Amino acid sequence: MSDGAQFRQVAPVRLYQRIVEQIEQAIARGDLKPGQRLPSERELVTQFGASRPTVREALRVLESNGLVRSRHGDPNGPEILPFSSDRMTKEMARLVQFDNVSIAELISFRMILDGSASLLAARLRSEEELSAMERTLAVMADAIETGYEEFSKADVAFHEAVAVASRNSLIEVCNQVVRGAVLSLISDKVAHAHNSTALMRESLRHHEEVLEAIRAGDGPAAASISRRKLYEYYAGYVPEDERGPLLALMDDEEG
Template identity: 55%
Template structure:
């Protein structure tokens, strides 16, 4: 028999309907950050549900970072301003469960970072440029220290550099995605980086690349800064990616 194949329907719990309506009110602007929901008792009346249903809905809304509900507070739950925490969590889960390869993750980092630095070259302030320079100076100082603590400090300064670039891009989604993808990539290869025999050489090369990127950003040459960023990322990470998968990374260099 032709036609579409339908799936069995799932019974929707009452608290999910409550959550949906509150989410819709927040998304539409009917409820704004800082405003409060009605009290538990009033919600029970408006939704025609019991107290346990209302409390379960509030727990879900709070877990999603949409409201803050305090036990015993006679006022209703407070609507919170947007936070990237929930998006950060969702993207991290997606990257893990979707079995993304290291090559795909590094390729996405190359796209994100080069886009961020392209925007930063056009939009950055003098203060943001100074932040980038300070981060690279910290990378050099940490490497010259030579200890294991110094290598950790190098990593922290490198993160500070990329965070400064992402902020200078002026795009919050680039900032969030950059942070998520970087943390996943480093989780996958941090052990290999620590054990690399040429770790110090790679770090010195990385500092040189960062200084070239800053020079291009200072000159306002976005396309050059983006190319340098992709090359820097490739040089640092390609050695950890299987040889057969490096073609996908090189495609971004051409």
């Protein structure tokens, strides 16, 4: 085996791919900013020197990737979209669906992410972020009477606020994704089971504890409480013989 040169595998490059690349790079470079418009398909045909079906294939791919959006009849042409994590959300949903990820794994992962978010938030939060969290808890408190719909929304908002305060957008995005995945797996059960004032009140108390730890700057405590809260909330949906990993995530901070 010669060490002189390293060769990469090659694959035939389709025309539409070249087009996708060019547009992607233009967006990445900032030459095309969200809100701006691409030339019309027929104009792109002349610019790229390809046929309309080919240009359209490229546009469909870009559209599927959330980079642009074509609207039938829009005289301004396809629109450059702002970045969104929807795409990754979809990807992770696919991961869960195809890679037979168990609900135990999902919840375990949520415990990790949420715990870490709380830990970081406790260290890094600003006063403003702190009061943002307080506001979501106030909404939750009000929503106990209003109904589970509102309560759940405020719940999500709280976790979102914590994630923001952790100053790590990956945590934010992943947490959001996993939360969505969990909910989609147990949504109907949750809607009925947790639609009780007592449970909401308990949940609110847990959230308050987390917030208190974050306010106190006690990261480990915030993380521990977050994880425990999630465990208690969701353990019922996990078969008993799969709860080991969840427990393993909790009993480390107190031994």
